[in-house]
Amino acid sequence: MASHRDLPAGLVNELFRNTGSSSFTEFVTSYAPDVLPRRDEVLATPIGDQVPHATTILAATFAGGVVMAGDRRATSGNIISQRDVEKVFRADDYSCMGIAGTASTGIEMARLYRVELEHYEKLEGRTMSVAGKANRLATMVRGNLGMAMQGLVVVPLFAAYDPDRDEGRIFSYDVAGGPYERERFDAIGSGSIFARGSLKKLYRDGASADDMVMTLIQALYDAADDDSATGGPDVTRKIWPIVSVIDADGFRRLSEEEVSGYVEQMLEARLISPDGPIAPLR
Numbered sequence: 001m002a003s004h005r006d007l008p009a010g011l012v013n014e015l016f017r018n019t020g021s022s023s024f025t026e027f028v029t030s031y032a033p034d035v036l037p038r039r040d041e042v043l044a045t046p047i048g049d050q051v052p053h054a055t056t057i058l059a060a061t062f063a064g065g066v067v068m069a070g071d072r073r074a075t076s077g078n079i080i081s082q083r084d085v086e087k088v089f090r091a092d093d094y095s096c097m098g099i100a101g102t103a104s105t106g107i108e109m110a111r112l113y114r115v116e117l118e119h120y121e122k123l124e125g126r127t128m129s130v131a132g133k134a135n136r137l138a139t140m141v142r143g144n145l146g147m148a149m150q151g152l153v154v155v156p157l158f159a160a161y162d163p164d165r166d167e168g169r170i171f172s173y174d175v176a177g178g179p180y181e182r183e184r185f186d187a188i189g190s191g192s193i194f195a196r197g198s199l200k201k202l203y204r205d206g207a208s209a210d211d212m213v214m215t216l217i218q219a220l221y222d223a224a225d226d227d228s229a230t231g232g233p234d235v236t237r238k239i240w241p242i243v244s245v246i247d248a249d250g251f252r253r254l255s256e257e258e259v260s261g262y263v264e265q266m267l268e269a270r271l272i273s274p275d276g277p278i279a280p281l282r
Contacts, residue, residue, distance in 0.1 A: 023116065023136070052081040056191035056223050056230040057088065057098030059159045059170045060203060061184055062212040065247030066159045066168025069216040070098050071191070071224060072239050073231025083234060088242040092117045093250045095133055095160035100189035101153040105144065109154055113137055130162045134171040134179045142177035157188045161246045168246060191223030191230035198222035201279035209245050213254070217241065217262045218276050233263045 052074040059068040070087035073080060088098045089110040097113065099106030116136060120128050128136065137158055144154055158171040158179070171179040172186050185203055187195040198219040207215070220241050224232030233240055240259040245252050270276060 023120070052076050052085070052103040053101060053190075053229070055087075055100060056187065056189035056195055056220065056227065057100055057157045058187035058192070058195045058199065058216055058219055058223075059098070059157055059185065060199060060212050060216060061168040061170065062209050063206045064166060064168075065161055065209060065245060066170060067209065067212045067216055067243065067245050068096055068098055068157070068159045069213075069220055069241050069243045071220055071231045071241055072234070073229065074103050075229045078228075080231075083231065083237065084239050086242065088244050088253075089114070090244070090251050090253070091133070091158075091160075092121075092127065094127075094163070094246060095130070095158065096244050096246060096251055097137065097159070098157045098188070100155050100157070100192075102147075102151075105147065105152050106154040106156070109140055109144070109156070113140060116140070129164075130160045130169055133160060134158055134181070137171075138173060138177040138179045141173050141175070145176060148175040155188055157186065159246060161248065161250075163248070166248065187219070187223075189230070191220075191227035194226045194230075195219045195223040198276070202277065209247065213243055213245070214262055214266065216243065217259075217266050221266060221270070222276060233267070235263075235267070 053076070055071060055073055055075065057068065057070040059066060068088050072084045072087070074082040074085040085103055086107070087100070088096060090096050091114055097110055099110060113136075117128060117133065137156060141154065141156065144152070148154070153175055155175060156173055160169055161167075162169050170182045170186050172182055172188060173179050184205070185196070185199045187199065199215065202215045202218055204211070220230070221232055224230040238256070238260070240256055240263055243254040243259050245254065
């Protein structure tokens with residue numbers, strides 16, 4: 001059977017304009033599947049511990065938006081393989097995703113997901129709904145299930161501003177896809193149990209974006225304090241967590257100067273109270 005490359009140019013152009021789907025991944029699969037990462041390969045030996053893994057990502061809503069933050073450490077077994085890895089990525093003007101698990105596969109998924117949303121917007125002339133974005137990411141996670149069974153697991157955390165509700169929304173996933181919408185806050189990765197415990201005590205409904213950024217910085221520090229795979233702020237190398245804010249004005253990644261200001265404020269307080277702020281009982 002002839003491939004699309006063997007067809008006349010005019011017919012190819014027509015096929016490009018009328019793909020029958022708004023999915024970029026499905027379009028490339030039908031036209032040039034060799035350029036996509038293989039998800040059906042079976043590895044002779046599981047190599048999960050031999051490749052760098054991203055660790056802790058957390059997100060929390062505030063009044064009119066959502067904040068996502070991630071540490072910078074990547075580990076290979078008990079070895080720190082990278083100290084400044086990127087784990088939080090802009091998906092479009094009003095959403096972002098963070099990755100935990102196999103770093104290389106997660107970064108690849110984040111890049112492809114961004115193109116997926118751009119492709120949909122160009123074909124349909126409008127942005128996808130928040131639920132649609134969450135479901136489209138679930139499809140991509142599900143497509144990695146074969147590799148996940150070999151140890152190359154990627155689990156994302158998705159956050160977006162919903163203009164219809166004027167609020168931030170958070171979705172988490174399992175290795176089979178999901179998605180599961182989370183109220184108020186959530187965390188993924190090896191340090192998530194400690195970060196989530198910290199957020200339970202520090203989260204406040206109706207908090208400002210500024211207060212919520214500080215809350216996530218505190219929770220990341222608590223996670224790094226108890227989880228060896230989660231990296232705390234590296235003061236000597238000036239490596240800070242990645243923090244992104246999404247609200248009605250769109251996606252904004254905080255600069256290193258802004259994040260360092262929050263970190264310095266947090267560390268000064270920790271010199272007095274090493275375990276961090278104490279939540280009121282009433």
